[in-house]
Amino acid sequence: MMRQFHKMHGLGNDFVVLDGRVDPIVMTDALAKALSDRHTGIGCDQLILLSKSDVADLRMDIWNADGSGAEACGNAFRCVVKLAGAHTIETEGGIVEGSLGEDTVEVTLPAPSFGWDQIPLAYPLDTAELPMAWDELKHPMAINVGNPHIVFFADKVDERRLRELGPGIETDPVFPDRINVNVARVEDHGSLTLRTWERGAGLTLACGTGACATAVAAIRQKKAASPVTVHMKGGDLIIDWAEGQPIRMRGPATHVFTGTIDLEAFA
Incomplete structure (x- = not known):
């Protein structure tokens, strides 16, 4: 065929x-x-x-x-x-x-979800700051942007460490559908550097929903203001979002x- x-x-x-x-x-x-x-x-x-x-x-x-x-x-x-x-x-x-x-x-993606059962998590937790840590990666925000993500903000985006820690975080029992793992550094109030361990694919050169989830997390935590430019290994995406609204993503x-x-x- x-x-x-x-x-x-x-x-x-x-x-x-x-x-x-x-x-x-x-x-x-x-x-x-x-x-x-x-x-x-x-x-x-x-x-x-x-x-x-x-x-x-x-x-x-x-x-x-x-x-x-x-x-x-x-x-x-x-x-x-x-x-x-x-x-x-x-x-x-x-x-x-x-x-x-x-x-x-x-x-334009549907508005993000933040409820523990919408991510989903295995049991109720504060999704704005999960009381969990994997070595130096601590207290991520959990967001569903059509698929499930957690977002860590760090002073350094270490791809080697993400490759080491990503598989264990992805498959942690707290995430019954597994999870996409994002580690980001805030560059200024309008830009972020991001690396993503994608559920089922591993490290990729870019992740569109990861960029959306990370921009939403940064805006919610007042680390950045919309629009946010997200720098990834493969290039940049521009994300626009306001509370309660859909997410707009622009790129090649x-x-x-x-x-x-x-x-x-x-x-």
């Missing part, structure tokens, strides 16, 4: 996009993991499947590189808007709106190449 795919990325966070709107594709966790493998598959951080929607221009489902599902992916949202020209996207994390600019793509999306692949060979 030869099918066309698109390789895309947002600030180096890369995706394989399959379009099943005309000819539906049955995706499994095992197939998604096989296609995402960088040695024996196509290779990506997340696999994206497009399908028809009754409530939006299209539906977008997401699998992490390890085959687990994800409710939202900010960088992939921008790529899908650019690829398909969609203005509304149905996701497990809610309806996302998007628009194409001259050099960038802007997407890149189409790398189009190819074909025999899905049955990976089943």
Whole structure:
């Protein structure tokens, strides 16, 4: 079964996009993991499947590189808007709106959630400052921006330490759906430096929902004011947010190449 795919990325966070709107594709966790493998598959951080929607221009489902599902992916949202020209996207994390600019793509995510059962956590805790620590990473804020995140603010963003601590934090029993882990340094009142350990994918060059969650946390804690420029290894995103409002994210999306692949060979 030869099918066309698109390789895309947002600030180096890369995706394989399959379009099943005309000819539906049955995706499994095992197939998604096989296609995402960088040695024996196509290779990506997340696999994206497009399908028809009754409530939006299209539906977008997401699998992490390890085959687990994800409710939202900010960088992939921008790529899908650019690829398909969609203005509304149905996701497990809610309806996302998007628009194409001259050099960038802007997407609007639903308003963030802060309740312990909305993250979700295994039991009630203060999500504004979780009474937890993993070595030097202490008292993060927990936020759901369509998918679950915790945000640590530190004087130094140590990628090596995040690589060491990230797997244990991601899979801590307090997070029943696992968690995306963000470590950020405030540069000034309008910018942050961020590194993210993504649930199911590990360290990536950029994380769109991580940038959103971290900007929201910084604004809520009065460490920054909207709009916030979030500097990541792959580049910058601009995040706009006000209390009780949706989150707006603006940044680039890149189409790398189009190819074909025999899905049955990976089943």
